[in-house]
Amino acid sequence: AQKVTQAQTEISVVEKEDVTLDCVYETRDTTYYLFWYKQPPSGELVFLIRRNSFDEQNEISGRYSWNFQKSTSSFNFTITASQVVDSAVYFCALNNQAGTALIFGKGTTLSVSS
Amino acid sequence: NAGVTQTPKFRVLKTGQSMTLLCAQDMNHEYMYWYRQDPGMGLRLIHYSVGEGTTAKGEVPDGYNVSRLKKQNFLLGLESAAPSQTSVYFCASRPPGLPYEQYFGPGTRLTVT
Numbered sequence: 001a002q003k004v005t006q007a008q009t010e011i012s013v014v015e016k017e018d019v020t021l022d023c024v025y026e027t028r029d030t031t032y033y034l035f036w037y038k039q040p041p042s043g044e045l046v047f048l049i050r051r052n053s054f055d056e057q058n059e060i061s062g063r064y065s066w067n068f069q070k071s072t073s074s075f076n077f078t079i080t081a082s083q084v085v086d087s088a089v090y091f092c093a094l095n096n097q098a099g100t101a102l103i104f105g106k107g108t109t110l111s112v113s114s
Numbered sequence: 115n116a117g118v119t120q121t122p123k124f125r126v127l128k129t130g131q132s133m134t135l136l137c138a139q140d141m142n143h144e145y146m147y148w149y150r151q152d153p154g155m156g157l158r159l160i161h162y163s164v165g166e167g168t169t170a171k172g173e174v175p176d177g178y179n180v181s182r183l184k185k186q187n188f189l190l191g192l193e194s195a196a197p198s199q200t201s202v203y204f205c206a207s208r209p210p211g212l213p214y215e216q217y218f219g220p221g222t223r224l225t226v227t
Contacts, residue, residue, distance in 0.1 A: 033212070037218075043220065047215040047217070050213075050215050091156060095213035100145065100170070104149075104157040106154060107156050
């Protein structure tokens with residue numbers, strides 16, 4: 001069965017700290033896609049990144065970076081020098097076997113204080 | 115482009131009442147989805163559609179029905195609302211092909227008393 005686990009329910013940091021959000025997935029597929037979404041306090045869901053299983057290169061976008069490791073089935077998300085605006089719920093997701101839907105983790109609530 | 119819109123934004127129902135949530139998208143996307151979000155549960159898929167006239171069950175379909183009569187609209191119906199259906203409902207859409215990212219609507223907060 002496919003599954004996404006975000007073991008960290010809540011994380012609190014102080015501004016400028018680096019923080020890593022963990023995502024571990026389970027799938028028997030050899031081709032699959034992983035996603036991260038952000039849900040700020042306003043409630044909307046914002047797409048951050050998509051990564052396919054054949055591309056294990058780490059990705060960096062400004063203060064955000066993603067570490068994809070097939071060997072440990074993890075797709076972790078790091079925010080460098082966190083800011084208050086990073087406070088949100090972050091979801092990791094995996095496409096289902098048919099490629100028709102996403103399986104979401106339960107989310108990690110990040111609180112960044114000034 | 116309005117993207118994905120949801121109507122209404124908020125609603126309070128009494129147990130046993132019925133209602134329909136409307137999702138509309140103007141991106142000509144084939145795939146559309148309904149999720150519910152509950153505290154500590156993440157997003158759970160209720161129903162989805164891979165094209166006009168098609169629907170399929172997701173993880174938590176019981177108590178809900180859906181229809182996709184037009185490509186741009188995806189309706190979620192509650193025939194007899196229960197307090198367990200108190201939740202935030204999100205609609206999403208995406209183009210066909212690769213598992214592309216889904217585009218989400220702003221959500222509907224439903225309370226059933």
